[in-house]
Amino acid sequence: EDKVVQSPLSLVVHEGDTVTLNCSYEVTNFRSLLWYKQEKKAPTFLFMLTSSGIEKKSGRLSSILDKKELSSILNITATQTGDSAIYLCAGMLIQGAQKLVFGQGTRLTINP
Amino acid sequence: DAGVIQSPRHEVTEMGQEVTLRCKPISGHNSLFWYRQTMMRGLELLIYFNNNVPIDDSGMPEDRFSAKMPNASFSTLKIQPSEPRDSAVYFCASSQWGTDTQYFGPGTRLTVL
Numbered sequence: 001e002d003k004v005v006q007s008p009l010s011l012v013v014h015e016g017d018t019v020t021l022n023c024s025y026e027v028t029n030f031r032s033l034l035w036y037k038q039e040k041k042a043p044t045f046l047f048m049l050t051s052s053g054i055e056k057k058s059g060r061l062s063s064i065l066d067k068k069e070l071s072s073i074l075n076i077t078a079t080q081t082g083d084s085a086i087y088l089c090a091g092m093l094i095q096g097a098q099k100l101v102f103g104q105g106t107r108l109t110i111n112p
Numbered sequence: 113d114a115g116v117i118q119s120p121r122h123e124v125t126e127m128g129q130e131v132t133l134r135c136k137p138i139s140g141h142n143s144l145f146w147y148r149q150t151m152m153r154g155l156e157l158l159i160y161f162n163n164n165v166p167i168d169d170s171g172m173p174e175d176r177f178s179a180k181m182p183n184a185s186f187s188t189l190k191i192q193p194s195e196p197r198d199s200a201v202y203f204c205a206s207s208q209w210g211t212d213t214q215y216f217g218p219g220t221r222l223t224v225l
Contacts, residue, residue: 032212042116042203042216043155050212088155092212098143099168100214102155 002027004091006103014111015081021074021106023089033065033072034100036088043088046074079110114138116217118204124223130192133220136185137206145205145214146179146189155203161187162209194224 003026013019025033032050036043047056049065049072056063060083063074076083086107090100117136125131137144145160159169164181172179176195181187191198201221205214 034212034214036216041218045213045215048212098207098209098212098214099157099160100145101157104154 002093002101004089004101004103006089006106008106009104010107012109012111013079015079017079018077019079019108021087022071023103024071025091026070027091027093027101029094030091031094032092034090034092035063035074038086038088081110081112084108084110116204116206116215118217118220120220121218122221125194126225127195128193130190131194131222133189133202135187135204135217138215141206142184142209143207144181144187147203147205148200149203150200196224198222199224
């Protein structure tokens with residue numbers, strides 16, 4: 001069964017700290033890994049990773065994929081209270097079509 | 113550009129009633145996905161369509177759930193009869209065929225009493 005596991009499930013840090021969120025996947029016919037941020041509403045897209053070892057960066061957020069270890073990390077530096085959200089990781093399968101398998105998410109809380 | 117549009121945003125109904133959720137994908141997107149999100153099970157794919165055709169409905173929990181996509185700009189997810197365990201947030205997402213990024217609508221929060 002295809003599975004995506006995230007850790008930790010919950011994380012509380014102080015503003016200004018750096019955090020690392022982890023995602024591991026067991027996905028047959030793996031194609032790519034996606035990160036989403038979910039605040040109170042819908043998940044919003046952050047990154048899509050297809051190649052191992054190539055970092056994707058957007059402001060204070062960055063992510064990298066390790067296909068050998070079947071894992072990915074999402075880093076957030078100089079955290080702000082606005083970074084508080086649930087971060088979702090999802091594996092994309094090739095099954096003649098697109099199918100995302102989501103992890104259970106990491107709930108990140110940034111305290112001022 | 114308008115994103116994915118869902119209606120209603122909130123629905124409260126009684127057990128046994130029929131519930132219909134609606135979705136309008138982003139214009140030009142030809143893949144549409146219905147997800148359900150609960151605290152216990154997280155975000156689960158229910159069904160997805162490509163070019164209005166259902167491709168994979170293996171995530172649909174049981175026969176009480178059905179989904180249709182009569183045209184490229186509209187889809188419905190119907191639950192009949194509804195049960196309290198169907199209470200969840202239902203998301204619709206769309207993407208362009210061949211791309212991996214899915215864009216989510218605001219969701220419908222369903223409460224079945």
